[in-house]
Amino acid sequence: MRKKVIAANWKMYKTPAQAQEFVKAFLPLVANHDRDEIVLCPSDTSLSVVIAAVAGTNVAVGAQNMYFVDEGAFTGETSPVMLKAISATHVILGHSERRQYFGETDETVNKKLLAALKHELKPIVCVGEVLAERESGKTEEVLLRQIRKAFEGVVAGQCASIVIAYEPVWAIGTGKTATPEMAEEAHAILRRDIARTLGQEAADAIRILYGGSVKPENATALMNQPEIDGALVGGASLDPQSFAKIVKY
Ligand code: PGA
Numbered sequence: 001m002r003k004k005v006i007a008a009n010w011k012m013y014k015t016p017a018q019a020q021e022f023v024k025a026f027l028p029l030v031a032n033h034d035r036d037e038i039v040l041c042p043s044d045t046s047l048s049v050v051i052a053a054v055a056g057t058n059v060a061v062g063a064q065n066m067y068f069v070d071e072g073a074f075t076g077e078t079s080p081v082m083l084k085a086i087s088a089t090h091v092i093l094g095h096s097e098r099r100q101y102f103g104e105t106d107e108t109v110n111k112k113l114l115a116a117l118k119h120e121l122k123p124i125v126c127v128g129e130v131l132a133e134r135e136s137g138k139t140e141e142v143l144l145r146q147i148r149k150a151f152e153g154v155v156a157g158q159c160a161s162i163v164i165a166y167e168p169v170w171a172i173g174t175g176k177t178a179t180p181e182m183a184e185e186a187h188a189i190l191r192r193d194i195a196r197t198l199g200q201e202a203a204d205a206i207r208i209l210y211g212g213s214v215k216p217e218n219a220t221a222l223m224n225q226p227e228i229d230g231a232l233v234g235g236a237s238l239d240p241q242s243f244a245k246i247v248k249y
Pocket of ligand 1: 009167171172173174175211212213214232233234235236
């Protein structure tokens with residue numbers, strides 16, 4: 001049985017004070033909830049306050065991005081060493097907004113994935129097709145290209161600590177959710193490919209989350225699909241009540 005991961009991607013929302021306020025309201029709502037792994041991913045400026053606020057609880061904290069080099073002249077970037085030093089445990093990599101607006105490529109995602117593993121940060125690697133790709137029947141081809149490049153150099157034994165997030169780009173922030181069947185099919189494509197390249201044991205261990213307009217109203221149907229191992233939640237994770245409902249789907 002794979003433990004599900006329910007992760008909040010706050011994107012560029014919440015000041016440190018607002019992040020702290022969220023945690024204060026959220027923790028009592030999920031106290032003693034250990035069925036699923038709960039992860040909050042605030043922006044870098046709120047990481048330390050959120051990490052301090054959840055210390056000793058069932059809630060983990062991750063970053064939304066990082067660079068793949070330990071240190072150096074890379075203005076504006078955050079390194080895996082820096083994230084480890086403040087006790088972040090997870091990191092989202094290759095989110096479609098980073099690919100779309102900040103030039104993230106399958107190659108940089110691969111370098112970041114290897115760097116995260118080297119530093120024992122749990123990567124949440126995002127893949128997903130845009131609408132035109134789905135409509136022209138290219139979903140499988142796109143997912144396979146993204147996943148194979150991202151996983152170059154990864155070995156089977158590392159898969160238990162890697163999380164993939166399947167996020168169809170047309171479903172992000174649009175209110176359009178993939179149907180549970182569509183998500184299930186995409187997840188199966190990804191898991192089959194991991195089995196082919198890294199073996200069945202690795203494929204059975206890896207967690208594959210669904211992301212894209214997950215809400216309290218649709219979480220149960222999505223989470224009940226056998227191939228769906230959790231959710232990466234944007235908009236509906238900004239409110240503590242709503243995110244807690246998704247965690248407890
Ligand atoms: P959304 O975002 O839940 O607001 O669609 C999901 C994501 O981008 O991770």
